[in-house]
Every structure is written in C-alpha cells, then in structure tokens.
Amino acid sequence: MNDADQYSIRDLADEFDITTRTIRFYEDKGLMQPARDGQRRVYSKGDRARLKLILRGKRLGFSLDEITQLVSLYETPEDTVPQLEQYLETLRNHRSLLEKQRADIERTLTDLARAEEECRQALTTTLNGQS
DNA sequence: ATTCTGACA
DNA sequence: TGTCAGCA
Incomplete structure (x- = not known):
C-alpha cells in the first residue's frame, strides 16, 4: 500500500x-x-x-x-509574509503562555518555601517546649 | 487479517 | 489516547 x-x-x-x-x-x-x-x-x-x-x-x-x-x-505556501507573521504570532503566544506558567510555578515555589519555613519553626518551637 | 466508527470501569 | 465492540 x-x-x-x-x-x-x-x-x-x-x-x-x-x-x-x-x-x-x-x-x-x-x-x-x-x-x-x-x-x-x-x-x-x-x-x-x-x-x-x-x-x-x-x-x-x-x-x-x-x-x-x-x-x-x-x-498555503502562497502569501509568505502573512504566513510568517502569523507563525510569529503563534510563537509569541506560546512564549507568553510558557512565561506565565513559569511565573505561576515560581510563585508556588516561594509560597512552598514560606510554608516550609513556618513549619520548621513551629516544629523547633514545639520540640524546645517539650524538652 | 485489518480498518472503521463510536463509546467509556 | 487506550481499548473494546460490532461491521465490512
């Protein structure tokens, strides 16, 4: 075939x-x-x-x-310029999406680090109180 | 034997 | 996207 x-x-x-x-x-x-x-x-x-x-x-x-x-x-291999412009726009939109996702991840990471630190302090405080 | 469509423990 | 069903 x-x-x-x-x-x-x-x-x-x-x-x-x-x-x-x-x-x-x-x-x-x-x-x-x-x-x-x-x-x-x-x-x-x-x-x-x-x-x-x-x-x-x-x-x-x-x-x-x-x-x-x-x-x-x-x-549509015809109008090259419009195609390239649209392609460029698609790439930019994709880049924009990835950057937004990266920003969200970084924000989540800092929140996580903060929660982690608070947890450590609460833990040490509790341990000190018990000892 | 292989593909096709439709459906979803 | 996998998979199973019921056809052609």
Missing part, C-alpha cells in the same frame, strides 16, 4: 511510532483530512508532511489548537 506517494494509516503509524488511534484522533481534531478509498484512509506525501508537523509541534509543547494554526500555515 505504498511506494508512490500513498500511505496507509499503518504505514504512517509505524513510521512515526504512534498508534493508528492517535492519527485518527488528530483527524477528529481537524488536523488532517486524508483521502478515502471507500472507508479506508489514504494518505498522500502532503498528509505525511502534515503529520510530521503535528508531531513536531507536539514535541515543542504546542497545544492542539496552536498546532492547528501551524498546520494551516503549511497548507
């Missing part, structure tokens, strides 16, 4: 070490729209490239929503 530029869902699943379920999952999310041979899904080289992009986005920590934006860009 291969050789030319046609791939079965299994060909892609094996190639990218993912399950066929995962590929269908991405399709449900609108990330891919493979051709059909009756009910069977038939993937082109373009579909394979798209899946590659989806997987790359996932590795970079992008949400499926962000990946959807990135994939849509790939689908």
Whole structure:
C-alpha cells in the first residue's frame, strides 16, 4: 500500500511510532483530512508532511489548537509574509503562555518555601517546649 | 487479517 | 489516547 506517494494509516503509524488511534484522533481534531478509498484512509506525501508537523509541534509543547494554526500555515505556501507573521504570532503566544506558567510555578515555589519555613519553626518551637 | 466508527470501569 | 465492540 505504498511506494508512490500513498500511505496507509499503518504505514504512517509505524513510521512515526504512534498508534493508528492517535492519527485518527488528530483527524477528529481537524488536523488532517486524508483521502478515502471507500472507508479506508489514504494518505498522500502532503498528509505525511502534515503529520510530521503535528508531531513536531507536539514535541515543542504546542497545544492542539496552536498546532492547528501551524498546520494551516503549511497548507498555503502562497502569501509568505502573512504566513510568517502569523507563525510569529503563534510563537509569541506560546512564549507568553510558557512565561506565565513559569511565573505561576515560581510563585508556588516561594509560597512552598514560606510554608516550609513556618513549619520548621513551629516544629523547633514545639520540640524546645517539650524538652 | 485489518480498518472503521463510536463509546467509556 | 487506550481499548473494546460490532461491521465490512
């Protein structure tokens, strides 16, 4: 089911070490729209490239929503400038999200350190009182 | 044998 | 995303 530029869902699943379920999952999310041979899904080289992009986005920590934006860009090699600008915006939004999460983590860390210190003091105070 | 859709102890 | 079911 291969050789030319046609791939079965299994060909892609094996190639990218993912399950066929995962590929269908991405399709449900609108990330891919493979051709059909009756009910069977038939993937082109373009579909394979798209899946590659989806997987790359996932590795970079992008949400499926962000990946959807990135994939849509790939689908239109035409207007380069607008694409790059949109891509840049997606990257900025992602950076913004990560920085917010980092800020939240740091805040939680300081709160944790404070609680820990209060706990230590309460503990030593109690021990002193008992001895 | 393999894929597909739908569903969820 | 896994998995099981009931089809084709």
